[in-house]
Amino acid sequence: MSTLWDKERVKRYIRLYGDPRDKKGTQSQLCKDAAELIPHRTPMLLDVGCGIGHLIPHLHEGVNSYTGLDLSPEMLKQAKEYFPEHNFVEKDATTFKYPNGVSFEVVISISMFIHLPEGIARLALKNMWEHVAPGGSLIFGMETLGNSVQIRPSGLLIRNQSPEKVKKMIAEIIPDALMTYEFHQRVVYQTTSDVVFTRESPNKLISHAPVARTTLYKVDKKL
């Protein structure tokens, strides 16, 4: 898996979504929306599958400590270059552990689940939930444009699943959730050269091949 997120893919990611510090482009927009779900008082936040750090510029001042976790050394290298003041760790979402029961008020993951096969996604979700502090929240994006799996020529998996299936998965993996919120859905259209959202830039639509629709979920944990 990690070999897919190599130097070439980092370059491509920047080409498609831009420098995160500019806060422009579709990935920044999605991260901005996700950041709005972060509760005001968040002493510690863990960003799982942080990539090159598109979420960071959208964090509000109530987030005291940010840690970006990713399994790709190349994505992390770029993230550290952009955001040297932040903490990054090279770990796998399915297996990472923090010693002495360290947990986070928010564990968040944007645009990672789209690339994970179902079994891996379930393991990651379970592990992430275990690192949410009591009273904290798990926030994540799942791609919900029907049920489909595409394997790109690069080997990258693009997985959409129905909102019903996601709900079932959350109920199975997180039976002790206090409450689950679902937020707006977007459809992403992609060509070889660009990605556009229908809602933000309907006039720029250059392809009618939808690849994904992201739904943002926030699952709260009991105190």
Ligand SMILES: C[S@@+](CC[C@H](N)C(=O)[O-])C[C@H]1O[C@@H](n2cnc3c(N)ncnc32)[C@H](O)[C@@H]1O
């Ligand atoms: C599409 S990028 C999203 C990056 C970032 N969250 C954003 O919104 O721009 C997906 C990221 O997930 C990471 N990833 C994929 N599988 C992972 C896993 N099992 N554990 C940790 N990170 C993973 C990849 O290395 C990549 O950086």
